[in-house]
Amino acid sequence: MTLPAVQSTVHTLGDSTLDNLYWLLEGDGSNLQEAIENSTEGQIQEKLGDQYQVVSHAYDGFTTEDVLGLRLRPVGSVLPSWGIKFQTYIDHKCPGFYRQVHPLQQLKKALPLEGNHYVVISVGGNDFRENLSNPFRLIKDISKVQGRYLEIVEKVQRLSTENRRVYPILMFQYRTDANHDVYGIYKLFGVVGTVAFAVNTLCTALIAAPAVHTSSLSKVSKAVCSAIGSFGLYLSNKAVPLSVSRDIISLKKPSMSLFGALLQKFYHPMLAKAREDRIPVLDLPNTFNPYEDLYESGIEPNANGSKLIAEGIAHIVQNHDFEGTGRIYAKRDENYTSLPITKGWTVEYPEQS
Template identity: 50%
Template sequence: MLYLHSVKNLGFMMVSGYIHTLGDSTLDNLYWMLQNFDIKDAKLHSVEGVLQTLADGYKVVSHAYDGFTTQSVLEGDRIGEVLPSGPTKDSYMRERKGSQVVHPLADLEQNVSKAANTPHYIVISVGGNDFRANFQNPWRLLKDIPEIQKRYLQIVEKVRSIPGRNVQPILVLQYRTDANHDPYLIYPLLGIIGVVAMMFHVTCLALLTAPVWIIAGKISIWKGGLAFLTGAVGLHLSRKSIPLSVTKDVFLGKKISMVTLGALMQSFYQPILEQAKKDRIPVLDLSNTFHPYRKLYEHGIEPSQEGGKLIAEGIYHILKHHDFRSESMLYSKSSKNSIYTGVTNKNPSAWRVAYPH
């Protein structure tokens, strides 16, 4: 539930509570709104602007910056480094403190300390830019997943440890990118990764037939046992990145790039959802909210005006309806539903990204 406590303190306006955004352009899509609007309307139609309109009585405080990675959030970074130069960037930079280095977690803690007895909801969306930085290197993209997960969980823990009477984190899962307009060639890359994974799966399955060849007298027991063990271990290890289900789904007629993306997201978010369950943190499941074939994007990977509105509505739904004293919940909105709905985060290992139809 949304608890109302009106206060007035040092330099802060009288509000019921604060909503802090922390992370990347999933929350800070102002630059992309400036492509279509002047600064006043761009701010109004951005994720943070729509959220401010919805959450009447609450103040939205931005600690999210376009292009920031998990490392940027943890260690600080320079604003606007990934944005192309030009008038649009200039307008964005004026709104985002200029081209200086910021430390989002330190700024967040300082803001919370100014109103320590007031509710603070910390909306965390981060990780997408870590993968963007590795798009041209598929091996590194997969290899870096454990480190990105580790940094993500460090961010969550640092937020939870901020002194304050009522500091409540909210996790936002990344959405799938635009399948109609793909300037970064994300889906072709995922297709290549999927093909390699399928070849690996088929090889492992072939090795599992070794007992048959032993019985037929084609290979020795020692060689057959080694082949069988290699196949079993290979399939087990593949579960941590791209599991056998990808190959099964492709044989069932699903698009290889889409099922590969879903599998990677499932693998990436499993330990994060486990931690959310343990800490009773609500989760906005954009992975199952954004439909990759609908017009929700700018430049293939950024939330458009419509996409930003969908994100803001989801955050507001959690603020309004979630009981932060209760268990972790996953909130999403499918194309069949007019409102967000929540399910208990009971079994994170069973969480799946639904195939788009």
């Protein structure tokens, strides 16, 4: 289906940060219309008004592989597949019997032939969710997920034609609910951060040993201690940034510090891409406070979270100069503000009220 060219369209592409409808439904599905209006996509539509049409290609549980069509996962396959609630969600998202979708192909077919159109990309979180039971693989696979994410962005960019401009908007993933750690994410990151701190402490001690024990160690022993300590510190920093150890010394929580550090590491090449290609970024890591009432079931945005996201997307669509420089948008106080994209982007440690 090709949409009429009279409207600008805003297409969502990715996961349940955008497609959070299921999590807002009652058990009997009776509040479908209310859930649609309170969902992220519904609130984007409400804030943009009739001049824009929001079109969904986002599906709960989808990974970068699913968006690229490298595998065809049935819609709703990560959800509890029983009861009226599930069926209500499925009937709304993909009416009919065919539940396997290729989001990028859907997007390509749905775009009007003319005008300015926008694609909100939020993906990557589920790639890591699938590896929560194996933290070493989770960290090891970061570069692979980054590569697929950038491939998605480039494929969206190539949808522009002489008569049609297609503008990607990158939406960075927030930290999950710190008050209800349903998936044990903070527990896992706390263990990994603490282990990394212990390793860094040991390696630092080995590096310092030659200076402390100048008379009791031979030249060979000093060289071995320095080499092992330096190499160990290098390997540790490759997996867990040294900033986490500094935060632990400052009495910050290892789990929260590591979460922020991993987001910084993961989004580094995306920021470089956004800076080079003048793409706007919605900075949810610095917009969502993980201690506030913004979540449903620990990781999904609730109605409050959806509203916060929708405000950011609407602000970017209506105010960003898409022919100008790339900028990163966050809401730290009352309003969304933006800054030029730089290499020094950090995820701030949150205040706990």
